[in-house]
Amino acid sequence: xxxxxxxxxxxxxxxxxxxxxxxxxxxxxxxxxxxxxxxxxxxxxxxxxxxxxxxxxxxxxxxxxxxxxxxxxxxxxxxxxxxxxxxxxxxxxxxxxxxxxxxxxxxxxxxxxxxxxxxxxxxxxxxxxxxxxxxxxxxxxxxxxxxxxxxxxxxxxxxxxxxxxxxxxxxxxxxxxxxxxxxxxxxxxxxxxxxxxxxxxxxxxxxxxxxxxxxxxxxxxxxxxxxxxxxxxxxxxxxxxxxxxxxxxxxxxxxxxxxxxxxxxxxxxxxxxxxxxxxxxxxxxxxxxxxxxxxxxxxxxxxxxxxxxxxxxxxxxxxxxxxxxxxxxxxxxxxxxxxxxxxxxxxxxxxxxxxxxxxxxxxxxxxx
Amino acid sequence: xxxxxxxxxxxxxxxxxxxxxxxxxxxxxxxxxxxxxxxxxxxxxxxxxxxxxxxxxxxxxxxxxxxxxxxxxxxxxxxxxxxxxxxxxxxxxxxxxxxxx
Amino acid sequence: xxxxxxxxxxxxxxxxxxxxxxxxxxxxxxxxxxxxxxxxxxxxxxxxxxxxxxxxxxxxxxxxxxxxxxxxxxxxxxxxxxxxxxxxxxxxxxxxxxxxxxxxxxxxxxxxxxxxxxxxxxxxxxxxxxxxxxxxxxxxxxxxxxxxxxxxxxxxxxxxxxxxxxxxxxxxxxxxxxxxxxxxxxxxxxxxxxxxxxxxxxxxxxxxxxxxxxxxxxxxxxxxxxxxxxxxxxxxxxxxxxxxxxxxxxxxxxxxxxxxxxxxxxxxxxxxxxxxxxxxxxxxxxxxxxxxxxxxxxxxxxxxxxxxxxxxxxxxxxxxxxxxxxxxxxxxxxxxxxxxxxxxxxxxxxxxxxxxxxxxxxxxxxxxxxxxxxxxxxxxxxxxxxxxxxxxxxxxxxxxxxxxxxxxxxxxxxxxxxxxxxxxxxxxxxxxxxxxxxxxxxxxxxxxxxxxxxxxxxxxxxxxxx
Numbered sequence: 001x002x003x004x005x006x007x008x009x010x011x012x013x014x015x016x017x018x019x020x021x022x023x024x025x026x027x028x029x030x031x032x033x034x035x036x037x038x039x040x041x042x043x044x045x046x047x048x049x050x051x052x053x054x055x056x057x058x059x060x061x062x063x064x065x066x067x068x069x070x071x072x073x074x075x076x077x078x079x080x081x082x083x084x085x086x087x088x089x090x091x092x093x094x095x096x097x098x099x100x101x102x103x104x105x106x107x108x109x110x111x112x113x114x115x116x117x118x119x120x121x122x123x124x125x126x127x128x129x130x131x132x133x134x135x136x137x138x139x140x141x142x143x144x145x146x147x148x149x150x151x152x153x154x155x156x157x158x159x160x161x162x163x164x165x166x167x168x169x170x171x172x173x174x175x176x177x178x179x180x181x182x183x184x185x186x187x188x189x190x191x192x193x194x195x196x197x198x199x200x201x202x203x204x205x206x207x208x209x210x211x212x213x214x215x216x217x218x219x220x221x222x223x224x225x226x227x228x229x230x231x232x233x234x235x236x237x238x239x240x241x242x243x244x245x246x247x248x249x250x251x252x253x254x255x256x257x258x259x260x261x262x263x264x265x266x267x268x269x270x271x272x273x274x275x276x277x278x279x280x281x282x283x284x285x286x287x288x289x290x291x292x293x294x295x296x297x298x299x300x301x302x303x304x305x306x307x308x309x310x311x312x313x314x315x316x317x318x319x320x321x322x323x324x325x326x327x328x329x330x331x332x333x334x335x336x337x338x339x340x341x342x343x344x345x346x347x348x349x350x351x352x353x354x355x356x357x358x359x360x361x362x363x364x365x366x367x368x
Numbered sequence: 369x370x371x372x373x374x375x376x377x378x379x380x381x382x383x384x385x386x387x388x389x390x391x392x393x394x395x396x397x398x399x400x401x402x403x404x405x406x407x408x409x410x411x412x413x414x415x416x417x418x419x420x421x422x423x424x425x426x427x428x429x430x431x432x433x434x435x436x437x438x439x440x441x442x443x444x445x446x447x448x449x450x451x452x453x454x455x456x457x458x459x460x461x462x463x464x465x466x467x468x469x
Numbered sequence: 470x471x472x473x474x475x476x477x478x479x480x481x482x483x484x485x486x487x488x489x490x491x492x493x494x495x496x497x498x499x500x501x502x503x504x505x506x507x508x509x510x511x512x513x514x515x516x517x518x519x520x521x522x523x524x525x526x527x528x529x530x531x532x533x534x535x536x537x538x539x540x541x542x543x544x545x546x547x548x549x550x551x552x553x554x555x556x557x558x559x560x561x562x563x564x565x566x567x568x569x570x571x572x573x574x575x576x577x578x579x580x581x582x583x584x585x586x587x588x589x590x591x592x593x594x595x596x597x598x599x600x601x602x603x604x605x606x607x608x609x610x611x612x613x614x615x616x617x618x619x620x621x622x623x624x625x626x627x628x629x630x631x632x633x634x635x636x637x638x639x640x641x642x643x644x645x646x647x648x649x650x651x652x653x654x655x656x657x658x659x660x661x662x663x664x665x666x667x668x669x670x671x672x673x674x675x676x677x678x679x680x681x682x683x684x685x686x687x688x689x690x691x692x693x694x695x696x697x698x699x700x701x702x703x704x705x706x707x708x709x710x711x712x713x714x715x716x717x718x719x720x721x722x723x724x725x726x727x728x729x730x731x732x733x734x735x736x737x738x739x740x741x742x743x744x745x746x747x748x749x750x751x752x753x754x755x756x757x758x759x760x761x762x763x764x765x766x767x768x769x770x771x772x773x774x775x776x777x778x779x780x781x782x783x784x785x786x787x788x789x790x791x792x793x794x795x796x797x798x799x800x801x802x803x804x805x806x807x808x809x810x811x812x813x814x815x816x817x818x819x820x821x822x823x824x825x826x827x828x829x830x831x832x833x834x835x836x837x838x839x840x841x842x843x844x845x846x847x848x849x850x851x852x853x854x855x856x857x858x859x860x861x862x863x864x865x866x867x868x869x870x871x872x873x874x875x876x877x878x879x880x881x882x883x884x885x886x887x888x889x890x891x892x893x894x895x896x897x898x899x900x901x902x903x904x905x906x907x908x909x910x911x912x913x914x915x916x917x918x919x920x921x922x923x924x925x926x927x928x929x930x931x932x933x934x935x
Contacts, residue, residue: 038868045871080859150871154861230440230879230915231421255421277559277566277911281573284921296446298915300879377601377703377723381642383520383616403517408615415600415703422849425702428600430846430884432607433511434504434556435588435733437879437915438846447917452607453504455517 002192004166006032008351009185009195011173011209013037014044015336016329017201018156018167019344020351022078025163027352032193033157033165034185036172037271040153042203043336046273046305048226048248048260049149050239051338053114054089054141055105059314059362060335061112066358067342068143074341078159082151083252089144090119090128090240092290093136098243102139116141130235134290138240146239146250149337156344173202176212176326183325197351198326204268204308206316206330210365213323217368218311219331223273225264225304227283229297231255236291247286249294257294259287264304273304309333310368317343317363318350327351328365377428378411391460392444400456407432407439407451410464417441417451419466426464442467475500476794477565477576479557479736480584482510483780484772484787486542488582491791493548495800500550500576502557502567508542510586510772511606512780515539516614527613529638530674531780538784559911560739563767568916573923580767580794583737583755584787585774587730592627592835593844593852593888596698597726605727609635618644620723624707626695628653628828629729630671630779633678636687646687647721650709652728652834654692658827671779671820694834698724728830731887732774735909741765746902749825750777751832752887753906759811761790762797769794782817785810835888836895844892845885847878855889856896864897865905866890879915882907 008024010017013035024031035041051071053064075081093099099118106116117140124138125131157167171187176198178184185193200209207219232255239250242261249259262279266272280302288295310316313333320326329347332339342358349356386401391409400409407429410417416426417439429439432452439451444461476492478485481503492499507515513535516522524539525532555569565576589604596602603611603619605627611617618639624647625636636649682689692712699706708718737755738744743764744753757763757770771790772783789810796802838844840853854873855863863869866876866889875889876882882889886907894901 038865080861151859151861154868154872158861229918275911277561278924280559280911281921281924284918285924286921288918288921295917295919296448297918298440298448298879299912299918300915301877301881301910302912377620378611378615378617379621379644380617381612381644382522383516385521386519403519403615405615408611408617411617411619420598420849423843425598426600427598428703430602430607431588431604432610433588434914435880436604436846436884440879440915447919450915455506 003184003194004032004192006030006166006193006195008032008197008199009034009183009193010199010201011176011185012201012203012205012330013039013153013157013167013169014042014201014203015040015153015156015340016332016343016347017199018153018160019341020199020201020329020347021165021167021344022156022160022163023344023348024351025160025165027348028164029352031165032195033160033167034171034173034187034191034193035167035169038169039157039167040150042271043305043307043332044153044203044340045149046226046303047149047224047307047334047337049146049250049258049337050089050144050241050248051084051147052089052141052144052239053109054116054139054144055091055102055241056335057314058108058112060339061109061114063342063346063358063360064338065113066345067339070341070345071145071147074155078155080151080155082155083148084145085147086143086145088140088142088238090238091139092240092242093138094134094243095136099137102243106139114141115143130291130293132290132292144239152337152340156341173209176209178323196325199329199347199351200326201329203330204306206308206328210316210320210328213320213326215320215322215365217316217331217365219308221266221268222307222309222334223264223266223304224260224307224334225262225273225275225279225283225302226258226260227280227299228301228303229257229294230300232257232297242290247283247290249287249291257297259283261286266304266306268306271306273306275302275304307332307334307336315339315363316365317346317360318365321366376412377415378408380412389456389458391456391462393462394465402456404456405452406441406449406454406456406460406462409456410441410451410462414464416464418464475576475578476580476582477502477578478582478584479565480510480586480772480774481505481508481542481551481553482512482584482586482772483538483783484774484790485510485582485584486538486545487784487787488584488771488791489545489549490541491788491795493545495795498549500552502552502555502565502576504554504556506554509535509539511610513538514610514614520616522616534780556914557736558913558916560736561911566911568920573920578767580769580798581740582769582771582790582794583740583774584772584783585733585736587732587773587777588883589727590729590731590830590887591726591884592728592831593838593842593885594695594698594726595839595842596700598843598846599698599700599704600702601700601704601723602698603723603725605631605635605725606730608725609638612638612642618642619725620704620721621645622647622721623723623725624648624650624719624721625725626650626652626693626707627727628831629727630675630824631727631729633675633682635725637678637681640682640685640687646682647719648688648690649682650693651689651691652693652695652831653828654712657829660826729828730773730777732776734774735881735913737763737768737770737774738909739911739913740768742768742770744906747776748902749822751830751891751901760793760807761786762793778814778817778821782814785814785817789814832891832901835891838892844889845875845878847880848874850875852892855892863893866893866907867905869893870907876907881910881913
């Protein structure tokens with residue numbers, strides 16, 4: 001089989017990969033994306049669906065802002081709003097120490113132009129009487145939002161295709177090697193792609209790809225598992241997360257509550273995340289402690305997916321330190337859904353212009 | 369009562385000599401018979417167990433064997449029960465019309 | 470609770486009862502979990518306490534089989550660990566998670582016999598979500614277990630053995646049967662007549678019901694195409710196209726719909742059984758060998774949950790799977806009896822194949838549904854939604870689910886899974902097998918959040934970050 005010749009080859013059809021493919025294709029540059037299953041099928045499609053800066057690491061805030069600006073343009077950019085709604089996010093404290101830590105973080109976030117308001121327990125309960133007294137107070141970020149994760153990756157992939165990107169599904173990449181002044185990628189099915197530059201957007205499998213380039217990154221699989229209820233009357237406009245990550249909940253306007261806080265299991269070779277029943281029970285118990293009225297509701301399904309988590313919980317973004325011509329964008333450690341659209345814009349700039357105005361130094365693979 | 373004016377959906381053909389049990393549907397007393405499922409009791413006085421969440425109209429069960437999940441009915445005390453697989457009991461208070469909005 | 474040697478049977482219908490009988494006969498004490506308050510399954514469902522009708526009145530020709538099965542179960546009851554009113558909602562690492570009168574329980578098992586039965590195979594028809602439309606099986610349960618008809622003027626529509634049986638039972642019990650509308654044509658049955666004749670008695674009973682209905686002046690029509698179930702807040706009528714192509718209308722206040730039955734195989738999937746596409750049934754079924762061994766170690770499948778063969782076969786299959794289990798565990802297992810059962814089942818299978826051909830699921834009707842027909846009753850997803858997939862062009866049914874929410878609601882695709890796959894495959898112009906299947910997931914039925922109080926593990930370190 002003759003190799004496909006292209007400028008940019010992307011490994012991985014998650015949001016980061018698909019968004020990069022779109023941004024590259026929109027500039028008229030040939031790009032081929034190889035996805036081992038289907039676009040947005042792994043962590044991109046099976047996460048909580050939070051689009052938030054509240055409580056986010058300071059290093060990620062500028063990138064997050066750039067991404068959220070793109071979120072607002074999704075209908076024009078990808079033809080689908082992906083049910084994105086800017087309903088705000090509550091980070092819920094359990095005690096004084098949580099409140100203090102959040103207040104300190106809120107002040108630091110203000111310097112990045114991210115407004116976060118501290119809400120006392122009384123004010124919180126006055127606004128949201130459905131909280132139990134577990135809620136000690138909260139940090140409120142009105143510019144945060146939520147969206148449907150099942151739509152984002154596929155919508156970017158679809159838009160990228162329309163813009164001219166060549167997106168190949170069910171093509172797991174098995175090998176990546178130098179080839180003249182470019183690279184040769186080979187899929188498990190024997191498909192070959194020759195490209196001048198390569199983006200490693202392989203998510204939980206990103207460290208394997210980096211390993212082919214002799215770059216060592218510790219990447220643990222993380223498998224957040226989410227529970228979905230039957231539709232109930234809409235009462236919870238903002239998304240919320242309790243400090244520590246034990247409980248996070250949102251409700252969509254259709255009425256379903258989506259919540260999680262525990263981890264499932266996964267086999268990276270098999271490629272799927274699986275929910276663990278005991279962990280589900282634990283999630284149910286803990287969530288009801290925070291929002292007692294949910295005790296009346298039925299759950300109807302679960303999901304879990306595989307994400308890659310780095311030692312410092314920050315992604316790996318930027319050029320390879322061993323192999324010029326290769327860029328990395330993986331290891332989002334559970335923060336990638338909000339960032340994904342912006343990551344694509346940034347990676348396209350790095351690949352096509354050699355630079356980006358968005359600060360990403362903190363994500364350099366050389367930090368490990 | 370929801371749709372009461374149009375009468376019940378089900379028709380009793382036999383087994384009518386059972387003891388009576390009173391339940392409440394949307395605040396009104398309804399007489400059922402011991403051994404009725406909640407669905408049967410509701411279908412004797414109307415044609416609705418709940419309102420459809422994503423469009424107009426009511427739902428009134430479909431499979432009667434606990435598979436289709438169409439007949440979950442709200443209880444006044446909170447929570448819901450599957451009408452086709454739950455027997456009536458004295459004191460049951462159900463809401464089929466969505467309650468006070 | 471000890472896991473050692475636990476044999477867990479799920480389902481107390483004909484297969485589960487006969488399997489328990491074999492195991493008890495070898496001195497074992499299986500755990501038998503059943504969702505219903507009493508044994509019998511759907512086919513031999515018992516009526517609630519206080520009901521007085523005889524078995525003969527409720528089961529007709531099948532009364533002696535029902536009595537025999539119920540008697541068998543009653544004789545076993547004290548010798549098994551029987552847990553009625555208990556549903557299994559998850560299976561993981563050889564442990565079944567149940568919810569019963571006493572809350573959540575975990576049942577570790579060494580061997581698992583899945584006798585999960587079947588539900589109606591249904592087809593979307595415009596208006597089928599209106600109050601007054603029930604499944605064929607549901608209509609039968611209303612009568613058998615509640616002494617009620619589903620309406621004052623009932624139309625029975627579909628195909629399969631239940632169509633004429635239930636219509637007959639209704640008319641015989643004094644209900645008004647407005648019409649019996651069969652979507653199958655006589656021409657479907659003629660080429661497979663030799664196979665149907667194997668069914669002998671079953672076939673004769675079917676013909677007898679049809680003749681009885683006609684003799685009693687009830688309209689029986691073949692080769693019909695459903696058009697629309699009419700009504701505003703409930704059913705007021707039904708329109709269809711006759712075999713001759715004319716549009717017909719019937720006033721009615723209830724419809725019973727059904728095109729045969731389909732297996733409940735969610736638990737087999739959760740237990741790790743391989744699923745394979747069955748071209749004849751046009752469905753994905755859990756794989757098993759001739760004695761009911763599934764691909765997952767220690768798992769056995771019996772009854773209609775393992776592929777539709779009917780109630781008589783379910784009794785044989787339950788017995789056979791239990792004998793296979795005994796053999797696999799190195800216990801005494803009657804080899805001659807197993808051979809005899811397999812012989813009987815192979816004859817039954819030939820009849821099933823003929824029946825499936827004579828009474829085909831009208832997949833064309835599903836695929837031809839207009840864009841605005843609701844297919845997914847739970848989420849209100851239409852045929853057009855499935856075809857369009859939010860303009861994201863789904864190639865596979867789980868992608869269509871992701872994009873449109875088809876099969877994502879309370880029933881997890883039990884009611885719409887078959888039809889939505891037919892619609893997507895026809896729209897894409899690909900074979901049905903290529904669009905895949907909706908995967909079974911825990912919890913397989915809605916589960917109240919308050920049961921979370923039963924959480925066993927409280928290790929805070931395993932919390933995932935947001």
